[in-house]
Amino acid sequence: xxxxxxxxxxxxxxxxxxxxxxxxxxxxxxxxxxxxxxxxxxxxxxxxxxxxxxxxxxxxxxxxxxxxxxxxxxxxxxxxxxxxxxxxxxxxxxxxxxxxxxxxxxxxxxxxxxxxxxxxxxxxxxxxxxxxxxxxxxxxxxxxxxxxxxxxxxxxxxxxxxxxxxxxxxxxxxxxxxxxxxxxxxxxxxxxxxxxxxxxxxxxxxxxxxxxxxxxxxxxxxxxxxxxxxxxxxxxxxxxxxxxxxxxxxxxxxxxxxxxxxxxxxxxxxxxxxxxxxxxxxxxxxxxxxxxxxxxxxxxxxxxxxxxxxxxxxxxxxxxxxxxxxxxxxxxxxxxxxxxxxxxxxxxxxxxxxxxxxx
Amino acid sequence: xxxxxxxxxxxxxxxxxxxxxxxxxxxxxxxxxxxxxxxxxxxxxxxxxxxxxxxxxxxxxxxxxxxxxxxxxxxxxxxxxxxxxxxxxxxxxxxxxxxxxxxxxxxxxxxxxxxxxxxxxxxxxxxxxxxxxxxxxxxxxxxxxxxxxxxxxxxxxxxxxxxxxxxxxxxxxxxxxxxxxxxxxxxxxxxxxxxxxxxxxxxxxxxxxxxxxxxxxxxxxxxxxx
Numbered sequence: 001x002x003x004x005x006x007x008x009x010x011x012x013x014x015x016x017x018x019x020x021x022x023x024x025x026x027x028x029x030x031x032x033x034x035x036x037x038x039x040x041x042x043x044x045x046x047x048x049x050x051x052x053x054x055x056x057x058x059x060x061x062x063x064x065x066x067x068x069x070x071x072x073x074x075x076x077x078x079x080x081x082x083x084x085x086x087x088x089x090x091x092x093x094x095x096x097x098x099x100x101x102x103x104x105x106x107x108x109x110x111x112x113x114x115x116x117x118x119x120x121x122x123x124x125x126x127x128x129x130x131x132x133x134x135x136x137x138x139x140x141x142x143x144x145x146x147x148x149x150x151x152x153x154x155x156x157x158x159x160x161x162x163x164x165x166x167x168x169x170x171x172x173x174x175x176x177x178x179x180x181x182x183x184x185x186x187x188x189x190x191x192x193x194x195x196x197x198x199x200x201x202x203x204x205x206x207x208x209x210x211x212x213x214x215x216x217x218x219x220x221x222x223x224x225x226x227x228x229x230x231x232x233x234x235x236x237x238x239x240x241x242x243x244x245x246x247x248x249x250x251x252x253x254x255x256x257x258x259x260x261x262x263x264x265x266x267x268x269x270x271x272x273x274x275x276x277x278x279x280x281x282x283x284x285x286x287x288x289x290x291x292x293x294x295x296x297x298x299x300x301x302x303x304x305x306x307x308x309x310x311x312x313x314x315x316x317x318x319x320x321x322x323x324x325x326x327x328x329x330x331x332x333x334x335x336x337x338x339x340x341x342x343x344x345x346x347x348x349x350x351x352x353x354x355x356x357x358x359x
Numbered sequence: 360x361x362x363x364x365x366x367x368x369x370x371x372x373x374x375x376x377x378x379x380x381x382x383x384x385x386x387x388x389x390x391x392x393x394x395x396x397x398x399x400x401x402x403x404x405x406x407x408x409x410x411x412x413x414x415x416x417x418x419x420x421x422x423x424x425x426x427x428x429x430x431x432x433x434x435x436x437x438x439x440x441x442x443x444x445x446x447x448x449x450x451x452x453x454x455x456x457x458x459x460x461x462x463x464x465x466x467x468x469x470x471x472x473x474x475x476x477x478x479x480x481x482x483x484x485x486x487x488x489x490x491x492x493x494x495x496x497x498x499x500x501x502x503x504x505x506x507x508x509x510x511x512x513x514x515x516x517x518x519x520x521x522x523x524x525x526x527x528x529x530x531x532x533x534x535x536x537x538x539x540x541x542x543x544x545x546x547x548x549x550x551x552x553x554x555x556x557x558x559x560x561x562x563x564x565x566x567x568x569x570x571x572x573x574x575x576x577x578x579x580x581x582x583x584x585x
Contacts, residue, residue, distance in 0.1 A: 048486060050482050050485070050486075075485070075490075076482075076485035076486055077484075077485045077486075077487075077488050077489055077490050077491075077493075081486060082486065083482075083483075083486035085479070085482075085483065087479075089479050089480065089483045091480060091483070091498060091502075092502070093498075093501040093502055102484070102487050102489070102497075103486075103487030103488055106487060106488035106489060106493075107488060148487065149486070149487075152486070152487050152488055
């Protein structure tokens with residue numbers, strides 16, 4: 001049977017109320033996404049047991065961490081979890097190696113899942129082991145914190161905006177390591193973020209939180225393509241497509257195939273057959289009724305309208321389309337929608353102005 | 360030069376300060392930890408009681424301890440019932456009085472050091488499988504080291520330097536309660552200024568060296584004191 005993470009949490013702090021009931025697959029990266037104040041960090045802390053949600057229930061597979069109905073509450077240090085905080089929070093009195101060993105030596109030898117050397121290599125910190133934390137850069141510190149959490153042999157890794165305190169350069173430095181962890185370790189990760197790019201790049205599964213409530217939960221591509229979400233999410237609306245690098249054209253373009261069609265992008269250096277994830281913003285998609293002929297836009301794809309919804313911005317609508325098996329969102333004006341007669345079921349052409357490659 | 364009585368006073372003073380410092384660390388650590396971590400409304404009252412010796416004249420503390428521990432005081436009756444006898448005018452009484460009198464000098468640096476650690480390292484340790492007891496020894500104690508050091512040094516030095524409380528509760532019994540500060544007083548009263556100089560000058564140098572070392576090694580610990 002598949003292991004799942006179940007969490008029923010209710011916290012009432014007057015102005016802020018959290019009420020979530022999560023049932024998440026225990027594989028890959030699940031992103032907990034929401035605006036600041038939506039309660040995502042509180043959810044993570046309550047799952048870890050750092051915060052008390054009275055009457056709550058938290059279980060990882062058949063390992064029950066909290067069940068207040070039966071008087072069960074495992075203290076944090078009895079839970080097989082790893083936690084990466086926004087700030088690396090390394091112990092300043094220990095060397096990098098001392099920090100890495102801290103959790104590792106507290107796990108019985110037969111229960112250890114990872115050895116120090118491979119984890120240090122995976123995160124590129126092998127050369128830093130004898131350094132003191134205060135001599136490291138922000139990105140190095142956060143990689144040590146991630147390795148330290150992994151070496152505590154967690155069955156679930158909780159990450160609370162691990163990149164939010166870093167500048168863009170450091171973020172770019174760490175993201176590839178997170179992708180490697182994703183590929184190489186069979187470790188489920190619950191990843192809190194308010195950065196759409198991070199989520200689009202890393203997540204397999206998406207939970208959208210708004211004002212203490214779950215507004216959507218499901219596989220990333222399907223959930224991002226939903227248009228029934230609160231309007232506050234519509235500004236960043238866009239879909240993520242999982243594509244495969246299928247070939248190179250003569251004019252320095254590369255062809256990416258996805259379920260339902262193909263996209264042309266600037267020449268990629270990866271070998272043919274590489275899986276690439278790309279993001280298409282709704283605002284970069286325009287709609288044309290007839291096959292567009294005289295246009296500078298290279299990505300023109302036949303699509304069918306599946307739904308239309310209002311957005312936060314007056315006069316604008318979000319159109320959900322389907323290209324073969326893949327979804328697409330377009331953000332257009334209400335006037336265009338009216339003039340073109342865009343309704344569910346209408347076949348038309350989508351012109352894609354920009355494709356952002358995420359890896 | 361120092362005579363036998365002076366040396367006995369020095370030995371007694373060092374003994375007293377050592378015992379008192381060890382007791383203060385043992386009692387002050389949990390108390391400071393509680394004061395730093397609790398949200399109980401009691402913390403304000405307890406904090407104020409701990410700080411009382413900072414503002415009260417030593418004679419006031421000595422006076423009430425004398426009443427409390429004397430034959431008619433509740434604590435005195437208790438110690439007699441236990442068969443320990445009465446504490447005033449004994450080394451034990453001196454230790455007890457010194458612990459009360461020097462308590463804030465140990466508790467406050469410790470409390471400041473614990474406060475400065477904040478909750479995050481404790482949370483990190485818990486997510487790395489460390490129990491609260493384990494965390495205290497492996498994270499809190501090393502991080503609060505300047506607090507422990509300055510608390511121990513100040514507690515020791517302050518005990519060496521007390522006079523009023525000693526006189527009230529300990530009296531002036533050679534080898535039992537006659538510490539250096541009292542011995543100096545005796546010399547001055549007897550106009551033995553040369554003798555007084557040796558002891559007083561020694562105290563001055565000792566105190567200066569201790570504080571200089573503390574300010575040099577851990578300036579932040581001393582400045583952090585309220």
